[in-house]
Structures are given as structure tokens and as C-alpha cells.
Amino acid sequence: MSKLWGGRFSNASAPAFERFSESFSYDRRLAQAEIRGSRAYAAALGRAGVLAAAEVAALVAALDGLEQELGGAPPAANPALEDVHTYVTQELERRAGPAARKLQTGRSRNEQVALDLRLYLLDVEPALLAGLRDLIAALAAFAAQHAEVLIPGYTHLQRAQPISLGHHALAYAEMLLRDAARVQDACRRMAVLPLGSGALAGTRLALDREALARELGFAALSQNSLDAVSDRDFAVELVFALALLGTHLSRWAEDWILYSSSEFGWLVMGDEYASGSSLMPQKKNPDALELLRGKSARQIGTLNQLLVLLKGLPLAYNRDLQEDKEAVFDAVDTALGSLAVAVGVVTTTRVDAERAAALVADPNLLATDLADLLVAAGVAFRDAHEIVGRIVSAALAAKRDFRTFSAAELAAFAPLLDPATVGGLTAAASVACRNQLGGTAVAQVRAQAQGMAGRLAAWPQR
Numbered sequence: 001m002s003k004l005w006g007g008r009f010s011n012a013s014a015p016a017f018e019r020f021s022e023s024f025s026y027d028r029r030l031a032q033a034e035i036r037g038s039r040a041y042a043a044a045l046g047r048a049g050v051l052a053a054a055e056v057a058a059l060v061a062a063l064d065g066l067e068q069e070l071g072g073a074p075p076a077a078n079p080a081l082e083d084v085h086t087y088v089t090q091e092l093e094r095r096a097g098p099a100a101r102k103l104q105t106g107r108s109r110n111e112q113v114a115l116d117l118r119l120y121l122l123d124v125e126p127a128l129l130a131g132l133r134d135l136i137a138a139l140a141a142f143a144a145q146h147a148e149v150l151i152p153g154y155t156h157l158q159r160a161q162p163i164s165l166g167h168h169a170l171a172y173a174e175m176l177l178r179d180a181a182r183v184q185d186a187c188r189r190m191a192v193l194p195l196g197s198g199a200l201a202g203t204r205l206a207l208d209r210e211a212l213a214r215e216l217g218f219a220a221l222s223q224n225s226l227d228a229v230s231d232r233d234f235a236v237e238l239v240f241a242l243a244l245l246g247t248h249l250s251r252w253a254e255d256w257i258l259y260s261s262s263e264f265g266w267l268v269m270g271d272e273y274a275s276g277s278s279l280m281p282q283k284k285n286p287d288a289l290e291l292l293r294g295k296s297a298r299q300i301g302t303l304n305q306l307l308v309l310l311k312g313l314p315l316a317y318n319r320d321l322q323e324d325k326e327a328v329f330d331a332v333d334t335a336l337g338s339l340a341v342a343v344g345v346v347t348t349t350r351v352d353a354e355r356a357a358a359l360v361a362d363p364n365l366l367a368t369d370l371a372d373l374l375v376a377a378g379v380a381f382r383d384a385h386e387i388v389g390r391i392v393s394a395a396l397a398a399k400r401d402f403r404t405f406s407a408a409e410l411a412a413f414a415p416l417l418d419p420a421t422v423g424g425l426t427a428a429a430s431v432a433c434r435n436q437l438g439g440t441a442v443a444q445v446r447a448q449a450q451g452m453a454g455r456l457a458a459w460p461q462r
Contacts, residue, residue, distance in 0.1 A: 021082070110316070132339060150427050363425075
């Protein structure tokens with residue numbers, strides 16, 4: 001088949017350039033979107049008087065047949081094809097005859113690819129949200145099941161205060177809820193119809209763009225044809241949301257890698273998402289989590305690739321924009337794969353409650369609670385902080401639990417401290433008293449885990 005643009009040229013493209021410039025090997029996954037856009041455009045050309053009713057019917061029938069033949073899958077790779085637009089045009093000429101040659105009237109590949117990419121990503125939104133929903137639900141279930149398991153909480157990766165293991169899981173569920181909102185927000189802004197922009201200057205045809213938007217499910221029309229054909233903000237926004245999702249999954253993976261190590265040990269990964277060593281028979285490596293951590297680098301790199309691609313482009317369309325699709329597709333594929341694996345990790349991981357109890361028994365996790373006792377007795381917090389710091393230092397030097405200090409020993413630091421009250425400090429009591437909204441108390445964790453279902457149900461639907 002001749003090029004869609006070949007009339008101006010006397011010589012054929014160099015084979016090396018043909019191989020270098022083709023995009024059908026990857027943009028063929030836009031075929032369904034190209035078919036949908038072409039079907040709507042054929043109807044619009046009919047309303048505008050460019051196509052006869054019989055021609056519209058022939059084109060729509062051919063497009064419907066091609067769509068059914070593909071069955072939702074991309075067409076087979078074909079090195080002879082330049083891009084997905086060429087593929088659909090070729091199929092239409094074969095199936096609908098001369099009417100296919102009229103379909104490009106007033107239409108440019110510049111606007112077609114902008115339309116196709118928007119349609120493709122809007123179609124991907126439900127799968128992304130479903131993956132996020134599944135992972136959030138899995139974390140909420142994990143949190144509810146393990147709300148009473150207490151672990152050391154950390155700042156600077158140093159033991160800080162006791163927390164519920166469920167509270168820790170819900171922290172990541174909160175991040176994922178924000179990720180879902182960003183995906184939805186990006187897709188809301190994405191739902192703008194570029195069709196009718198031509199190559200850059202708009203169209204002279206009397207196209208009913210509002211009808212086109214309704215037919216294709218767009219909420220608004222592009223307001224500037226130059227911007228419409230060159231805009232990839234919508235892709236960058238979604239890729240940013242997915243890169244941040246990847247960053248959150250990487251942080252979560254790092255925590256669970258640590259917590260499943262021998263040094264921490266209160267998480268035990270399922271065999272289904274771990275692997276062994278080719279040399280050391282005893283090893284059980286958290287490969288799924290490490291790959292999730294590693295995939296975030298790929299997603300961040302993809303975001304940077306898009307930003308660098310766009311930063312120096314003059315208006316309007318430039319062929320550089322061909323390079324956006326592989327990056328966008330990879331970001332989507334990586335996010336969907338990562339979410340599925342993360343759900344599997346959560347649902348197959350078990351908890352060693354005895355190991356957690358042994359580590360959360362560290363008395364120094366209760367230093368803040370000791371300071372709170374002094375504050376309750378009327379000591380200013382900064383003074384209480386200094387007093388407790390000296391008590392902890394003395395206990396560490398003596399390799400003792402400060403809760404075993406006698407009345408005389410405590411009086412050397414603060415006469416207000418009652419040995420019975422100090423001796424009664426526990427991780428369970430520390431967690432239980434933090435029973436405000438957002439706190440780590442077991443009752444709060446259970447309520448928050450249960451509330452996740454309602455928050456998921458309240459997600460707006462496009």
C-alpha cells in the first residue's frame with residue numbers, strides 16, 4: 001500500500017529509515033481506539049455532507065467487522081506497515097472499497113493519534129482502579145486480621161514507639177487511595193476531544209464536534225487546535241500518577257523486605273512470591289518485593305522520558321511525539337503487573353506474632369509514655385523529655401529495663417515518678433491510649449480497616 005502522504009515524493013523511503021521510523025510494532029495496540037474514532041468520524045462526515053449515507057454505512061460495517069475480527073486484541077505485527085492508521089486505512093480499503101479513501105477528508109494523523117491515545121488510556125482506567133481497589137482491600141483485610149499484633153514503629157529506621165501492625169498496613173492503603181484519586185483526576189482531565197483540529201489549524205468542514213464528543217464519551221472539546229494535536233499533558237499526568245504509585249509500592253516493598261528478614265522476622269512471605277538461592281540452600285529471598293522496588297525505577301524513568309521528550313518541542317505536532325507511546329504503554333503495563341503481584345504478596349504473607357511480641361517488648365519504646373507520666377504530674381514536656389533521656393541513658397549503661405528501677409533510683413531523676421506506675425507501662429497500654437481518629441489503637445485500626453470498604457465504594461465512576 002502507498003503511504004498516506006506519498007504524493008509529494010518521487011523516491012521511496014530508505015529501508016533503514018523505514019525500519020527506524022515505523023511505529024506499528026507498538027502502536028498497533030491502539031487499533032481498537034483507531035476503529036472507534038474512525039467510526040465516529042465517518043458518521044460526522046455523513047452529517048457534514050461529505051459522505052453519502054451508503055458510504056457511511058459501508059465504512060461503519062467494515063469497521064465493525066474489523067473490530068469483531070480483532071476481538072479486543074491488537075492486530076498481528078507487520079513490518080511493512082508504517083503505523084496503526086495505515087493498518088486501519090488498508091483494512092477499510094479492502095473491505096469498503098473507494099469510500100475508505102474519503103474517510104481522511106479533513107482529518108490528520110496528528111489529531112488521530114491524540115484521540116487514540118486518550119481513548120486507550122481512558123479504557124485502561126477501570127483496570128488500574130480495579131487493581132488499586134484489590135490491593136487496598138487486601139491491605140485492609142490484613143490490617144483487620146492483625147490489628148492486635150504490635151510491632152516497633154520506626155523513625156530514621158530506629159525503634160520509636162509501639163504500633164499496631166494493622167496500622168502500618170493501613171498507612172499504605174491511604175497512599176494507594178490517593179494514587180487512585182490521582183488516576184481518576186488525570187482521566188477526568190483527559191476526557192477532552194481533539195478530533196476536529198486537523199493537522200494544526202482546525203477544519204473547514206462543518207463537523208458537529210459536540211456530537212463526536214458524545215459518541216466517543218468525551219466530556220469536553222479541545223479549545224485550541226494547535227494545543228490539541230501537540231498536547232501530551234494528559235499522558236504525563238497519568239504516568240506521574242503511576243510513577244508515584246510505583247514509589248509507594250517500592251516503599252511498602254522495602255518495609256516488608258526488612259520485616260521478613262531474620263533481623264526483624266515478624267513477616268513470613270509465602271513461597272509463591274519468594275525464590276531461593278542457586279548456591280545457598282537455606283535462602284528464601286523476597287524476590288517479588290525486590291522486583292516491585294526495582295520496577296519503581298522504571299516508572300520514574302518513564303516519567304522523566306516523557307518530560308524530556310516534550311520540553312523542547314515547538315508547536316504544533318512533531319514526529320518526536322511518536323516516542324511517547326512505548327513509554328506510556330510500559331507505565332500502564334508495569335503498574336497493572338505490580339498491583340497484581342502486590343495483592344498476591346499481601347494475601348500469602350503470614351505473621352509471626354511471637355517474634356513481633358519479643359521485639360515490641362523493648363522498654364525503650366515506652367520512653368515517650370514515661371515522659372507523658374511526668375507531664376500528667378505537672379512537669380513541662382521539655383523538662384520531662386530531658387529527665388526521661390537521662391533515665392534511658394542510665395538504663396542502657398546498666399543494661400537494665402528502666403521499669404525495674406526502684407523508688408530510690410527513680411527519685412534520683414524525678415521524685416514524682418511512682419515505681420508501680422512506671423513498672424506497669426506496656427506496649428499494649430501505649431497503643432491503646434492512642435485512640436483518636438488516625439491513631440494506632442487497636443479499636444481505631446479495626447474501624448479504619450472496616451471504613452476502607454465504604455471509602456472504596458464512594459469512588460466516583462466515570
